[in-house]
Amino acid sequence: MKRRNFIRTTLLGVAAIQMGFRGKEKLKTIQIDDSFFGKRDDTIFTWLGMAGALINCRGTIILIDPLISYGANSNTCETGDRLLVPLPVTADKLPKADIICYTHADGDHYAEKTAGILNKRFNPVFICPSVIADKLKKLGVEEQRLVRIKDFATYPAGNAKIYITPALHDWQKVDPWKREDCCGYLVKTPDGTIWHPGDSRLIPELKEIKNVDVLFFDVAAVDSHLGPEGSAIIAKTSGAKIMVAYHYGTFDLPPGTYGGCDPDDALPFIKDLKSEFLKPDPGEVLKLPLKYESE
Numbered sequence: 001m002k003r004r005n006f007i008r009t010t011l012l013g014v015a016a017i018q019m020g021f022r023g024k025e026k027l028k029t030i031q032i033d034d035s036f037f038g039k040r041d042d043t044i045f046t047w048l049g050m051a052g053a054l055i056n057c058r059g060t061i062i063l064i065d066p067l068i069s070y071g072a073n074s075n076t077c078e079t080g081d082r083l084l085v086p087l088p089v090t091a092d093k094l095p096k097a098d099i100i101c102y103t104h105a106d107g108d109h110y111a112e113k114t115a116g117i118l119n120k121r122f123n124p125v126f127i128c129p130s131v132i133a134d135k136l137k138k139l140g141v142e143e144q145r146l147v148r149i150k151d152f153a154t155y156p157a158g159n160a161k162i163y164i165t166p167a168l169h170d171w172q173k174v175d176p177w178k179r180e181d182c183c184g185y186l187v188k189t190p191d192g193t194i195w196h197p198g199d200s201r202l203i204p205e206l207k208e209i210k211n212v213d214v215l216f217f218d219v220a221a222v223d224s225h226l227g228p229e230g231s232a233i234i235a236k237t238s239g240a241k242i243m244v245a246y247h248y249g250t251f252d253l254p255p256g257t258y259g260g261c262d263p264d265d266a267l268p269f270i271k272d273l274k275s276e277f278l279k280p281d282p283g284e285v286l287k288l289p290l291k292y293e294s295e
């Protein structure tokens with residue numbers, strides 16, 4: 001509750017609040033209802049758990065890396081991982097989806113069940129690396145709804161524009177991912193920008209990305225991830241005003257692994273930054289523009 005008040009107060013600009021660091025808290029999923037998806041005159045967004053993000057930019061619904069289907073039961077994700085928290089929405093109940101973006105083909109970012117359901121229900125445009133486009137084609141997605149990413153390209157996305165940021169996530173011992181096998185997304189809305197960098201090492205180009213309002217902050221302190229140290233660096237260089245912790249707290253994985261790191265391990269790296277570090281619950285709605293900027 002305390003944490004929720006902090007977020008709301010910060011985003012509404014009611015008062016300047018010192019960054020309050022709290023101990024480890026369990027995430028508590030907030031169900032996303034249909035009102036999230038309506039036409040509006042601003043932009044709202046939420047973390048879907050793991051690496052997923054959902055954005056409503058003035059009525060355009062954009063998803064990034066959604067894993068929003070259950071597997072064998074309601075405690076299991078479609079990936080087979082045991083869930084620590086329920087999903088905030090599921091692909092079969094989602095009321096709208098216009099654009100689906102995937103950063104790369106690892107199982108904690110892309111899964112066929114969600115992709116297939118969203119494809120059948122909404123005929124969305126998919127923006128993704130070629131590796132995933134090939135998989136989507138096999139699922140029945142027509143070529144004209146597939147956008148194969150190029151680094152630094154910009155693609156129209158309804159009321160937003162999507163700019164591709166490069167990523168290098170070369171974790172495999174044999175035949176590692178190369179450039180453009182993975183990517184990040186800078187979603188430029190009329191109300192501000194949201195940067196989901198995907199999984200990546202800290203490559204020099206990432207420090208050139210500017211004018212970011214919201215940075216999805218990868219807390220996974222493991223090889224070929226930004227981790228808290230790299231994420232803090234790009235938070236600073238990009239000018240991010242809000243950092244949203246992600247890539248944790250969703251799957252039941254051992255501590256210290258790709259999905260099992262503690263977001264508070266980031267605190268030493270961000271202590272001198274002006275941007276706010278948020279640990280929203282899955283499904284908790286955040287808003288752009290960040291009103292306190294102009295007040």
Ligand SMILES: [Zn+2]
Nearest residue numbers: 051106108199
């Ligand atoms: Zn990942």
